[in-house]
Amino acid sequence: xxxxxxxxxxxxxxxxxxxxxxxxxxxxxxxxxxxxxxxxxxxxxxxxxxxxxxxxxxxxxxxxxxxxxxxxxxxxxxxxxxxxxxxxxxxxxxxxxxxxxxxxxxxxxxxxxxx
Amino acid sequence: xxxxxxxxxxxxxxxxxxxxxxxxxxxxxxxxxxxxxxxxxxxxxxxxxxxxxxxxxxxxxxxxxxxxxxxxxxxxxxxxxxxxxxxxxxxxxxxxxxxxxxxxxxxxxxxxxxxxxxxxxxxxxxxxxxxxxxxxxxxxxxxxxxxxxxxxxxxxxxxxxxxxxxxxxxxxxxxx
Numbered sequence: 001x002x003x004x005x006x007x008x009x010x011x012x013x014x015x016x017x018x019x020x021x022x023x024x025x026x027x028x029x030x031x032x033x034x035x036x037x038x039x040x041x042x043x044x045x046x047x048x049x050x051x052x053x054x055x056x057x058x059x060x061x062x063x064x065x066x067x068x069x070x071x072x073x074x075x076x077x078x079x080x081x082x083x084x085x086x087x088x089x090x091x092x093x094x095x096x097x098x099x100x101x102x103x104x105x106x107x108x109x110x111x112x113x114x115x
Numbered sequence: 116x117x118x119x120x121x122x123x124x125x126x127x128x129x130x131x132x133x134x135x136x137x138x139x140x141x142x143x144x145x146x147x148x149x150x151x152x153x154x155x156x157x158x159x160x161x162x163x164x165x166x167x168x169x170x171x172x173x174x175x176x177x178x179x180x181x182x183x184x185x186x187x188x189x190x191x192x193x194x195x196x197x198x199x200x201x202x203x204x205x206x207x208x209x210x211x212x213x214x215x216x217x218x219x220x221x222x223x224x225x226x227x228x229x230x231x232x233x234x235x236x237x238x239x240x241x242x243x244x245x246x247x248x249x250x251x252x253x254x255x256x257x258x259x260x261x262x263x264x265x266x267x268x269x270x271x272x273x274x275x276x277x278x279x280x281x282x283x284x285x286x287x288x289x290x291x
Contacts, residue, residue: 018208019204022207022208022211022212023207025211025212026207026210026211030216030218031218032220034263035218035220035265037249038207038247038249038263039207041243042203042204042207042244043207045244046200046201046203046204047204068147069142069143069144069145070141070142070143071142072142073139073140073142076139076140077140080140086244087240090239090240090243094239094240094249094250094251097249098252101251101252101261101263107220107222107263108220109221110218110219110220
């Protein structure tokens with residue numbers, strides 16, 4: 001049972017790292033500010049959530065059995081963290097995007113040189 | 116419901132939410148000897164009572180109707196949204212890792228019949244999290260959205276298919 005959980009946790013962590021990595025590659029490869037936000041805004045959300053969910057499973061099934069109550073409640077805090085990331089990440093992406101648009105930054109069009 | 120009983124209801128709901136939050140976050144409910152941890156739980160009761168008295172009008176505005184059926188439909192919508200987020204990530208990963216980078220960014224504008232704050236926030240955040248689109252600006256008076264799309268296909272999903280607008284409108288029962 002514990003071995004199975006560890007395998008699932010490893011897969012979740014690896015998937016999270018993969019999405020964070022592709023977000024970082026996108027940040028470097030994409031041509032302008034707006035398209036870069038596409039990469040970071042989406043990949044970071046799912047990447048972080050997958051990593052935290054992996055930690056949550058590990059904590060419930062491997063780390064905390066037999067521990068005192070305040071340690072066993074840590075997964076609840078991780079769950080709150082997931083909720084707040086889902087709320088805050090798109091909002092922050094949107095706020096940065098709006099600020100750039102209001103300052104008059106022109107979006108990149110196909111065929112333009114990289115900015 | 117009269118004004119006064121609505122206020123009491125608001126304070127009671129806020130108090131329960133704050134106290135539950137306190138218990139879950141502190142974890143000091145039972146002492147190692149197996150008794151109720153009076154000091155920490157008592158401090159929690161006092162603090163949540165103060166917060167509930169001061170800011171009960173923030174959590175329970177008293178304007179919401181049919182809140183149960185709305186939140187039920189909202190949770191079903193969240194499941195669909197979660198699936199969309201996973202699709203969005205594969206979409207972005209594909210565009211980023213593809214050697215030729217198949218992107219063709221454009222900015223689109225469309226209007227929705229949605230008016231309530233919560234519906235607008237839900238739709239704006241959903242647009243940002245789903246494949247290839249990010250909300251730039253929302254005009255709450257007209258329900259007008261300004262969206263940056265990374266290619267033509269995700270833009271069409273919003274302006275032509277309108278799947279997401281209709282789903283959000285259905286959740287909050289505003290005609291879409």
